[in-house]
Amino acid sequence: MKSSHIKAKSFLASRIFFILLILVVLPLFIYTIFLYKTEYKQTREDIYLTLSVIATQIEKNIEDNLSFKDQILTSIFDEMKNKNLNFDNLLKKRSKEFDLEGLFYFSLEDQDNFRVNNSSKDLKITNLNALKGILxxxxxxxxxxxxNCxxxxxxxxxxxxNDKPVAALVVAFLKNDLLIDFPKDKYFANVSMAIVDNGNTILSNITSKDKKSLKNTTKSSASKQILVKKDLKNSNLKVALSxxxxxxxxxxxNSFIFKHLYILSIIFILLLLLSLIFIVLMTKPIxxxxxxxxKVKEGKLDRRYKKQKYGFEINHIGYFFNETIxxxxxxxxxxxxxxxxxxKYLEELKIGEEIQMSLLPQQPLDVKGLDIAFGNLFAxxxxxxxxxxxxxxxxxFxxxxxxxxxxxxxCLYALNLRSIIRSFAFELNSxxxxxxKTNQVFLKDTQNLSMFATAFFGMYDPKSRILKYSNAGHQSAILRKKYSTITELTTKGIALGVKDLKDIYVNEVTLEKGDLIFLYTDGIIDAIDIKNRFxxxxxxxxxxxxxxxxxxxxxxxxxxRRLETYSKDTFQYDDMTALVFKIR
Incomplete structure (x- = not known):
C-alpha cells in the first residue's frame, strides 16, 4: 500500500505540474515567441534605416571623390590647350602626382582613327573602335x-x-578608392559593402566574402539579405550595403536570451514554488x-475517512468510500x-443432470437389420x-x-413420463x-400445473419392416428413402397432459433396405448462430x-459437429436431441 501511496502522490504532482504548464508556461512561451518576433522586426527595421543612412554617407563620399577627379580632368584639359606640351609626359606627371592608375587622352583624327596619349606603357588600349561609345x-x-586594368x-x-565630340580624357583609379572602411562592431562586423552594376553583379567590395551577385530585397522582404542600394550620379553603377x-x-x-533570462528565471522559480505548495496541499488528503x-484492507472495518481542508474532490471520493464500506x-x-x-441451486442442477442422463439409453439395441444411433447437446x-x-x-418400441x-x-417430469411409458409399453401390445394409458396417468400428475409434453411414438417390426407411428404434438419424423427422397411422418394428435384423449391416430409405413428414420426435438432447428439466425x-x-x-x-x-460449429459463441436455450434408425 505504501508504494501505491507514493504512486498516487507522484501522479497528482505530475498532473499539477502539467496544469501549470498549460495555464502558465504555454501562454508565456507563446508570448515569448510573439515578443521575439516583434523585437526582431523592429531590429531589422532599425538595421535597414542605419544602413540607409550609412549608404547615403558613402554615396556622398564617392561623389566627392569623383568630383575631385573631375577637377583633375578639368585642370589637365586646361593644360592641354598649350599645343607645345608633350601630352604623354603631362599625363604621366599628373598620374603620379595624384596617385592614379593611369590617364588616357584619345582624340578622333578622322571617322575611323584615334590618336591616343597614355600615362603608362603598361596600360594599353586593345580596341580603339569600341571607344567611340565613350564620346x-x-x-x-x-x-x-x-x-587592361x-x-x-x-x-x-x-x-x-562645333557641337561634336572630338576627344575624351579618361582617368583610371582602383575600385576600392571609392569605398571606405566600415565599423566592425555589433551587426556591422559582417556588413558587405560593394559597387554593383544594373545586373546586381558585384564589381568591387571591401569584405572577405566571395559574392558574385546580390539579391534584390527590401526592408520588408523575407529574403536572406538586408540590402540597401544607392545610385551613383552620372553612371549605371550603384553602391550596395548588405x-x-x-x-x-x-x-x-543571443541578445534576446540574455535580455529576458532574468524574467524567465523568476517565473520558473515561482512556478516551482507554486508546484511544491500545490503538491503538499493536494497530496495530504490523498x-x-x-x-x-x-486500515480497512487490514480488517479494521470501523475506520472512516475524515474530511480534509483543501480536499476538494478527494473529500467527495472519501465520502463515497465511507458509503461504500x-x-x-x-x-x-x-x-x-x-x-x-x-x-443449493448447483447441487439441484447436478441432480438434474444426473436424472437427465439416467433418462437416456446408454447403449444402442443390437437388432438384426436395424442400425440405431442417438445423441444430445445439452443447453x-x-x-x-x-x-x-x-x-x-x-x-x-x-x-x-x-x-x-x-x-x-x-427432469423430474421427464423421469415420471418415461417410467409411465415404459410400464405400459411392456404391458400392452397396442x-x-x-x-x-400414458396420457391418462400423466394428465393426473400435471393438470393442476399446466404441464404437458410432446412425443412421437413408434413400433417397428424388423421382419415385415412395417413401422407404426403416432405423433402427440411433436415434430414430424423424417423418412429418407434410399434414393434421398424425403417424407415427413406425422399424424393428428395433441400433446400429452393437456386433456383426455378420445381419438388416437396411428399410421403405418413399409420400409426398405437403406431407408432412414430421423427423430428430433425442436432444439435442433431452433439452434442460433452469432447473427441470431435459426x-x-x-x-x-x-x-x-x-x-x-x-x-x-x-x-x-x-x-x-455441424450444430456445434453453427452455434459457436452463442447461448443455446434448448437441448438438442436426435434419434436415428437406419434399415439394413
Whole structure:
C-alpha cells in the first residue's frame, strides 16, 4: 500500500505540474515567441534605416571623390590647350602626382582613327573602335575590359568642337578608392559593402566574402539579405550595403536570451514554488484517504475517512468510500445468503443432470437389420428432452419426447413420463392403448400445473419392416428413402397432459433396405448462430438427404459437429436431441 501511496502522490504532482504548464508556461512561451518576433522586426527595421543612412554617407563620399577627379580632368584639359606640351609626359606627371592608375587622352583624327596619349606603357588600349561609345557621354563612370586594368574604374570627360565630340580624357583609379572602411562592431562586423552594376553583379567590395551577385530585397522582404542600394550620379553603377539575416538572427537570439533570462528565471522559480505548495496541499488528503483504505484492507472495518481542508474532490471520493464500506457491511449477510442459495441451486442442477442422463439409453439395441444411433447437446440449463427404445416380442418400441419447461422440474417430469411409458409399453401390445394409458396417468400428475409434453411414438417390426407411428404434438419424423427422397411422418394428435384423449391416430409405413428414420426435438432447428439466425428445418432436411452412405452413428456425429460449429459463441436455450434408425 505504501508504494501505491507514493504512486498516487507522484501522479497528482505530475498532473499539477502539467496544469501549470498549460495555464502558465504555454501562454508565456507563446508570448515569448510573439515578443521575439516583434523585437526582431523592429531590429531589422532599425538595421535597414542605419544602413540607409550609412549608404547615403558613402554615396556622398564617392561623389566627392569623383568630383575631385573631375577637377583633375578639368585642370589637365586646361593644360592641354598649350599645343607645345608633350601630352604623354603631362599625363604621366599628373598620374603620379595624384596617385592614379593611369590617364588616357584619345582624340578622333578622322571617322575611323584615334590618336591616343597614355600615362603608362603598361596600360594599353586593345580596341580603339569600341571607344567611340565613350564620346557619346559628357561625363561617365564605367568599367570596361577594353583597357587592361582589371581592378580599375574609369571616369571620362569629353571635348566638344562645333557641337561634336572630338576627344575624351579618361582617368583610371582602383575600385576600392571609392569605398571606405566600415565599423566592425555589433551587426556591422559582417556588413558587405560593394559597387554593383544594373545586373546586381558585384564589381568591387571591401569584405572577405566571395559574392558574385546580390539579391534584390527590401526592408520588408523575407529574403536572406538586408540590402540597401544607392545610385551613383552620372553612371549605371550603384553602391550596395548588405547584411545576411542569418547574422542578424544569431546576434538577436543571443541578445534576446540574455535580455529576458532574468524574467524567465523568476517565473520558473515561482512556478516551482507554486508546484511544491500545490503538491503538499493536494497530496495530504490523498494520503489520509489511502491510510484509511489501508486500515480497512487490514480488517479494521470501523475506520472512516475524515474530511480534509483543501480536499476538494478527494473529500467527495472519501465520502463515497465511507458509503461504500457501510453498504458492503449491510449487504455482507445478503451475499452469504445468496452464496448458500447458489450452492443449493448447483447441487439441484447436478441432480438434474444426473436424472437427465439416467433418462437416456446408454447403449444402442443390437437388432438384426436395424442400425440405431442417438445423441444430445445439452443447453446450459437442464431440460426435459428424452428418448427411449427397447425390443419386445421381436418388435422395437421407441419414443422421443420433450417436456414443456426447464430446470429440475422438467427432469423430474421427464423421469415420471418415461417410467409411465415404459410400464405400459411392456404391458400392452397396442400402440393406441400405450398412448391412451400414458396420457391418462400423466394428465393426473400435471393438470393442476399446466404441464404437458410432446412425443412421437413408434413400433417397428424388423421382419415385415412395417413401422407404426403416432405423433402427440411433436415434430414430424423424417423418412429418407434410399434414393434421398424425403417424407415427413406425422399424424393428428395433441400433446400429452393437456386433456383426455378420445381419438388416437396411428399410421403405418413399409420400409426398405437403406431407408432412414430421423427423430428430433425442436432444439435442433431452433439452434442460433452469432447473427441470431435459426438453423431451421430446411438445413436439417438438406443434411439428411446427403447421408445415404453414412452409418447411423456417423450421421449423429456429423450432425452434432455441424450444430456445434453453427452455434459457436452463442447461448443455446434448448437441448438438442436426435434419434436415428437406419434399415439394413
Amino acid at each position: 557619346n557621354a559628357k561625363k561617365t563612370l564605367f568599367l570596361t575590359a577594353l583597357l 582589371s581592378d580599375c574604374i574609369y571616369l571620362s570627360k569629353r571635348v566638344m568642337l 547584411l545576411d539575416e542569418k547574422d542578424v538572427k544569431n546576434f538577436h537570439i 494520503g489520509k484517504l489511502l491510510k484509511t483504505m489501508q 457501510d453498504s458492503l457491511l449491510l449487504k455482507q449477510k445478503e451475499v452469504e445468503k445468496e452464496k448458500i442459495e447458489k450452492q 446450459k440449463e437442464v431440460g426435459g428432452d428424452f428418448y427411449d427404445f427397447f425390443e419386445k416380442n421381436g418388435q422395437v 421407441f419414443v422421443i419426447a420433450d417436456i414443456a419447461t426447464k430446470g429440475i422440474l422438467a 400402440l393406441e392403448k400405450i398412448i391412451f 438453423f431451421g428445418k430446411e438445413n436439417l432436411i438438406n443434411f439428411i438427404k446427403d447421408t445415404d452412405k453414412l452409418a447411423a452413428y456417423e450421421i449423429i456425429e456429423k450432425l452434432f
